[in-house]
Amino acid sequence: MATEQQLANFREEVAGWLQANKPADPGFLLPQSFMEVGSEQQLDFLREWQYKLWSAGYLGMAWASEYGGQGAEPIFQSIANKEMARAGVPIAFNVIGLGWAGPLINDLGTPEEKSKYLKGILTGEDIWCQGFSEPDHGSDLGSAQCRAVRDGDEYVINGTKIWTTMGNYAKYMILLARTNPDAERKYDGLSFFLSPMQVPGIDPQPIRKLTGEYGFTQTYFNDARIPASCLMGEEGQGWLLAMKTLQYERGAEAGAAGGLSFIRIALEDMIESLQGIKRGGEPVLKDPVVRDELMQLVIEDKALSVGDKRSVISALTHDYRGSLPLSNKYRWTEHARRMRQAAVRLQGAHGSLYVKDEQAVGGGFWQRAYLQSFSATIGGGTSQVQANIIAEHVLGLPK
Amino acid sequence: MDFGATQIQVSEEQLMLQDAAAGLCAELSSIDRVRALLESAEGYDENVWQSLVDMGWTGLAIPEEQGGAGLSVGEFVTIFEAMGKYLLTTPLMSTVLAAELLRRSSESAAHAPLSAIAAGSKATVAFLESEDWMDASLGARVENGRLIGRKEHVADAAAADLILVPATENGALVIVVVEGSSIGSEARCAHDVIDATRRAQALNLDLTVTDSQIIRGEGLALALDETRLIGALLVAAESTGAAVSCLNTTVDYLKTRKQFGKLIGSYQALKHPAVDILCAIDSSKSLVYQAAAEMSNDRLSRDARVACHMAKSKASETILFAGDRAVQFHGGMGFTYECDAQLYLRRALWVQQAFGDPVAHRKQLASLLLDA
């Protein structure tokens, strides 16, 4: 176990490194999250940054050294992450690899899978995407229909995935496909693949998002042939592995390689952004109604931060075991959405401006951030579906 | 901009108190006992009070020199959370706050009443002269050896052996320690309190007082202000416990009642609000224990004040949300006196105003955070 002193020294070291190596503003809009990488320019910039982070030893710290990590205690990575948020550095963009596919392979993969995939995830060389959602099956993921048919040493894939974040840049996809359409339970007919993307018959088509930016694709599979060795686990284990992946994705399971998935957008900054705004000739921050709304947000913010700490104190969680980790995604993402919406609503006439307008408050940061916030309340399981899960698992309510 | 500390821990004392309090409340405060006391004149059970005294809880935060245990007042959140869960109401909260006011006055005149409380005397503070928790001005005054004035909403006034009466004397704030027995029945008027587990009176005071009953000192206004904030925290703790039982009552019904051939708990119009109540309880509990960690028996820090405002604001809203939905989600059954939902809803309405409503606390919070 690392001593307090070692941890303190490490914290200082990372903070110093970040200070010295934080990239300068590139002069173009950087993504606020990994779901908005929409241009080669952004991609090159973020790839270089991730490589730098990894080279300095601040990514994948808890993964084994033979796979590009350092075999360090997880606490070091979480210190590094906190310092990255504090320093306001760019995101480590390869999130589906770093945060979901990587931990899955690290925890459940074969030695071959680990040596083939893990290091490239850390360096940023191998970009990963996730092929779960389909046009007709989103929340009801268990009904996914994209087909995988075994043919000798290969599987032949046919169907369509959608909302594939970074689908057009990815080298690999974690793919959920149906190998047995006749299975009694729909879940048992699904299998999980670590699929290459640069294969004839796989065609990712960019989709423009509500912010006006790009970031995800509709991904068509047309008789695409992938090696049979891409199957992870066994046929029929797809649902199990997909659920495990979602656990990482929702932050309910540790193991991520680290780095920021989103830039930190703090309530303090939101309130700061209203500093110059007037209402009736007075600062908007003096308006009692506005102050009351802001205090409600502050209280929620504080309750969530404290709740994260309370969740590991067993004597303070016995009323509803599991409620804090299970509701974490639901609550933080809904809070972020409300906070950012208020940031726009309270700007007066400037609330009507968007990112290209010179008068937009903070370059339209809050407008973009609000629109972007739905990525988290929809992606990774919608808030409504999260509420179902919490109701059923924590309160024991019937389906 | 600094929203205050976020650290939280559970102290050794809280861990011990947690088991003791849960055990005692479960044993002494079944829902049948709670209901039996609703229509009694006293509103509490003297034997239960004696058990609390025997546990040493009345003197928990009283200095050892006065016969107490000298712990932080923050430890009380555990006890009141448990009492809230079992709707166990006694004059303990009033007594604890009276002790806080005495201790925070730092005057030697406070020693004798503190010792009496540690030994089991019941006490209360007459905080209010109107409906306005945020008004610190006083009409009550000491003049020519008499205490004259009207106090309202005095919690547990009938039970209290000692009533602490804030008043002015030559324009300066003093606290007059009045023996309950010196106030005749003609000077007392019982309030009909919506939370029928509680008792309160209005007092028309016109009494002879001696010098030894009067606590004078520079720090009294601050002591009174801090005591009000601590009251807000203790109510927040108590109502968080009550909200847990309230939600459990609702969830039990959602799991047993069927309509249209299905358990009603499968309907999202009921299910999702239940989750939001759960989340509100989680927030309240986090804020209450965070505030408890900030408590000290010295002057309250800025962060402690921030935390108390947050805890009271959130916990008040949480219990009201839980109680309001509990009635609605029980349908016609929820409209009955027999259904426990009404107990929680009435508790929730009492909680709103106690030591300041949520909006009042957020107003003070905003001053601390935005204007400093």
Ligand SMILES: Cc1cc2nc3c(=O)[nH]c(=O)nc-3n(C[C@H](O)[C@H](O)[C@H](O)COP(=O)(O)OP(=O)(O)OC[C@H]3O[C@@H](n4cnc5c(N)ncnc54)[C@H](O)[C@@H]3O)c2cc1C
């Ligand atoms: C920015 C972004 C990035 C994404 N990236 C990826 C990715 O990389 N890979 C991937 O596979 N997917 C990705 N997704 C897809 C995401 O996982 C799905 O959008 C999500 O699961 C919802 O599915 P849907 O879009 O089909 O909506 P639907 O399931 O059709 O939902 C429509 C509405 O109905 C509600 N609803 C549905 N079912 C229920 C229910 N049982 N109870 C109550 N309400 C319900 C939903 O909450 C929603 O409000 C991404 C989505 C976004 C927004």
